[in-house]
Each structure stands twice: as C-alpha cells, then as structure tokens.
Amino acid sequence: MSKPVAIITGAASGIGLSLTRHLLSSGWRVAMADRNEEKGRALEKELGPDVMFMKVDVSKYDQQAALFQSAFEWGNGRLDFLAANAGIDDRQSLYEGVLNTLGPPPELNTDCIQVDMIAVLQGVWLLSHYARRNKVPGGKVVITCSGAGIYPMETNPQYTMAKHGLIGLARSAGPRFKEENVTINCILPGFVKTGLAPPEMIDRMPQEYVTPMSTVLRAYDMFLRSSKMTGQAVELSGDQLHFHSVPNYPDEISRWLHEDAKKLWSEVYAVGSAPKSS
Ligand SMILES: NC(=O)c1ccc[n+]([C@@H]2O[C@H](COP(=O)([O-])OP(=O)(O)OC[C@H]3O[C@@H](n4cnc5c(N)ncnc54)[C@H](O)[C@@H]3O)[C@@H](O)[C@H]2O)c1
Numbered sequence: 680m681s682k683p684v685a686i687i688t689g690a691a692s693g694i695g696l697s698l699t700r701h702l703l704s705s706g707w708r709v710a711m712a713d714r715n716e717e718k719g720r721a722l723e724k725e726l727g728p729d730v731m732f733m734k735v736d737v738s739k740y741d742q743q744a745a746l747f748q749s750a751f752e753w754g755n756g757r758l759d760f761l762a763a764n765a766g767i768d769d770r771q772s773l774y775e776g777v778l779n780t781l782g783p784p785p786e787l788n789t790d791c792i793q794v795d796m797i798a799v800l801q802g803v804w805l806l807s808h809y810a811r812r813n814k815v816p817g818g819k820v821v822i823t824c825s826g827a828g829i830y831p832m833e834t835n836p837q838y839t840m841a842k843h844g845l846i847g848l849a850r851s852a853g854p855r856f857k858e859e860n861v862t863i864n865c866i867l868p869g870f871v872k873t874g875l876a877p878p879e880m881i882d883r884m885p886q887e888y889v890t891p892m893s894t895v896l897r898a899y900d901m902f903l904r905s906s907k908m909t910g911q912a913v914e915l916s917g918d919q920l921h922f923h924s925v926p927n928y929p930d931e932i933s934r935w936l937h938e939d940a941k942k943l944w945s946e947v948y949a950v951g952s953a954p955k956s957s
Pocket of ligand 1: 688689690691692693694695712713714715735736737738764765766767794823824825826867868869870871872873874875876
C-alpha cells in the first residue's frame, strides 16, 4: 500500500518543521510548503525522497492551488492530510496613529488576516476538493490556531481576530464535512519556542510555562488517529490537552436558534439555493 501523503504549510520552521520530521518518521510522505525557499530547499535535500518542497505564499490562492495539485500528483493521486499551519503576527499595529495626514490614513496592513485566516479557509476548500478525488474519498485537516483563538491578545488584535475565526471555521464546517469523511480540528498551542516566538519573550518568561513540542505532536497524533473527532478546539498547555466546548446557551431563545433551528437553516441554505454574490 502506498504511503499516506500530507501537505504542511509553514513547514520550514518551528511547529511545521517538527511535524514534518515526526510524520516522516511515522511513514508519511510530506509536501512541505513555505515562503522561505532557501530553508525549504535545504530541508528537502536533507530529508530525502519522501519530501517535496514548494515555495508558496499561502495567502496567494493560485500558489496554494498549485501546491495542492502538485502534491496530489506527487502522491500518485493521494492526499490524506493538510496541516494548515503557516502563520504570522500583526504586521501593523491597529493602535499606531497616522498624524501626518489631514485625510484618511492609508489602509491598514492586514497580511496577518490574509495568512492566518483567509489562506486557511482556502486550504480547507482545496483539501475538500482533493479529498473527493482520493481513491477512498476523505481526508483530515488540523489547523494551527492559538490560545488567541479563545483568549484576547491585546497586543495583536488581528492575530486574535484571525485565530478566533479559525475555531468558527472548524466548529461550523467540521461536523458538516464529516459526511464526506473529512475532519477539521484546531490545535491551540500555548507558548512554544519557535521562529514566531519573540526571543525577548523567551528570555523573560518562566520556562515552566513553555509548552514543549512533544505536546503539540501528541495533539496531531490524536487527530490523525481518529476518524470521529471533528470541529474540536484543543488547547495545548504545558503537557496537557484541554478540549474547549462551545459556550452554554444563556436562554431558551438562544438554544432554539442554535440547536433546534439547524434544520431550518440547512433548508434555507441548501447547497445550490443559497444567495450568491451580487
Ligand atoms: N510558537 C508559538 O508559541 C505559537 C503559539 C500558538 C500558535 N502558533 C501558531 O503556530 C503556527 C506555526 O508557527 P511557528 O510558531 O512554528 O512559527 P515559525 O515562524 O517558526 O514558523 C512559521 C513558518 O511559516 C512560514 N510562513 C509565514 N507566512 C507564510 C506564508 N504566507 N506562506 C507560506 N509560509 C509562510 C514562515 O516562513 C515560517 O517558516 C502559526 O500559525 C502560529 O500562529 C505558534
């Protein structure tokens, strides 16, 4: 039987690179995607024939689409798993003022939203397409969210907004895609020492509050082993995995709207009859 095939975005560093090594040691083939071509090419050489690297900016749809097509062909018509992992922090502060203009300020840089949220949505869209083309239709997505997907991070409102959005995506689409043998789950790592973690923060914080990579890999293994779990958000804190459930409904109206009315919503939004863009 052929080896399972994964796409990992942001694979040239940190969590993505550790996951790449981990999956290779468990018998996977990995299509590594990263915008850092120098590191990616060196890793491709180092890691051997079960790896292919593609220079991809995931926020550009055509590049991400080409990645999926190439990985599917490289896997001989097989794609089992997407680790939607590439991420950056806020590239411009929402709080910085622009004083040297009487008119409106220039547009805020929202690269963080494009990379951390929109690109993940496009990744799920692409994975679902190739999952339908697998010999046995289906596939898995694990999204690298963050504690900022649940708790506000005042210094990084864009990062917080994007990561909150990812949980919404997994919780809404995860259960629905299960009908197609596709699962979508989120991991919410605490502070992990990677390229994204500011070195000043690593130096200043109590080391016992760092979450080890082994916890992150355990969470991936858990979701990869299960064909049942979907729409889950699991916080990784130290050596613990904490599942977060949706909040309790505050009253009967809210409960009805979000539970009993599900059937009505799906009739109104039946695929093919939903209002399309104007
Ligand atoms: N390190 C932490 O403490 C922590 C905590 C919670 C969540 N996360 C999340 O983990 C994920 C991985 O980050 P990391 O901590 O390993 O950081 P990292 O900086 O070490 O790795 C991120 C990788 O993503 C790549 N990348 C960035 N933008 C890209 C783009 N547009 N297209 C393709 N590749 C791109 C970078 O080149 C880099 O190789 C991110 O989504 C991050 O938000 C990290």
